Amino acid sequence: MNVFVIGIGLIGGSLAKDIKRNRPDSKIYGIDANERHLEEALSLSLIDEKADYGQLNQADFVIVGIPVDVMVQELPKILDAIDDDTVVFDVGSTKSLICKVVENHPKRRNFLACHPIAGTEFSGPSAALEGLFMGKTNIICEIEKTAFKLQEMALELFQQLGMRIRYMNPEAHDKHIAYVSHLSHISSFMLGKTVIEKERNERDIFDMAGSGFESTVRLAKSSPAMWTPIFRQNKENVVETLREYIHNLKEFKAMLIADDYEGIYKEMNSTNKIKEILNGIPLNKK
The missing domain is CATH 1.10.3660.10 (6-phosphogluconate dehydrogenase C-terminal like domain)
Incomplete structure (x- = not known):
């Protein structure tokens, strides 16, 4: 399984840790605007390789863990680059604008709007924690807009990470x-x-x-x-x-x-x- 993590911080790095633990056959690729974060993520074995958007067509999962202002700019580009069977999910703390910017994208069916309610006050790759999501709530918005097969893929992964799932609309x-x-x-x-x-x-x-x-x-x-x-x-x-x-x-x-x-x-x-x-x-x- 190929997993691309865009934004190797606390949440992205913790997801990478837990995916490696639960699915040891996974290969984790890192994409980050901060080169030092990528080097740190490599040294901490959070990721296996650096990557770029040109490789996203190889992804089974793309995790988007970047600031929400950057996310609304980058999500359409990410969806442009993926394969039809790729699941893209974000971990942003806001949902309305994020859902709006992709509502008419041709690959909207590949996107799942998520917010895992987990974290600490620390940031960057070194803040990543194993088991961070165990027992934590993951809020999913507009799941009906994601292809059913891709929903199942994502929900299976979330279950393996120990998340509890809650469904809400973006405004709520x-x-x-x-x-x-x-x-x-x-x-x-x-x-x-x-x-x-x-x-x-x-x-x-x-x-x-x-x-x-x-x-x-x-x-x-x-x-x-x-x-x-x-x-x-x-x-x-x-x-x-x-x-x-x-x-x-x-x-x-x-x-x-x-x-x-x-x-x-x-x-x-x-x-x-x-x-x-x-x-x-x-x-x-x-």
Whole structure:
């Protein structure tokens, strides 16, 4: 089986690792605009060879793991280059625009719009983790637009990697992911910014930072090159989530100013119900 990974980062590299483990007869080819990433991927044995678009007609699978702004430019070119029996799937964190740019492509039937909900705050080939997708949800959009035989090929692969499958339309995906992923990244970035600005005047602040701070600000280490295009593509939904989030922050601030500690207690106690939801979400391996 020939697998071409376009974008050898955390997700692309982790998929390469797991495919090699589950299908040892596979040959993994790497395509990346960053030559250092390709060399690193070779040295880490994530890929077997470097490749280019001219070789995509040899692919059984093409995995597209590049920033979403680049993806909307490259996906049509990738579909132009593949064979009729090739499965192309992306791993982008937005779906509406990605699905739209290929909706009228002659090889739309070869494309499967995916979003594996897995990852860490790290990036690049060295961030790749074996078993990253075990028990994680992979959201698939518009599966009915993919040829049935190719659907089966992809679903068999996802099952081997231990993924749970969930089907959504692109608009619903982008709305919900804004709340559970995109907003948390913004919160982390802005908390980090607030602390960095304060640290200029109070050097002791980082000596006092414990595990709570570390876990909350962890996502601020994520790649701006990846996340800026995500916020741009999902702007409408992200702005709406920010509006609601800022409203809640203002309400909390007002209760604190008013010494309404009973209200604060009730607010936090009500929010504790989130534990029931999070108990069903498997943690990423570190």
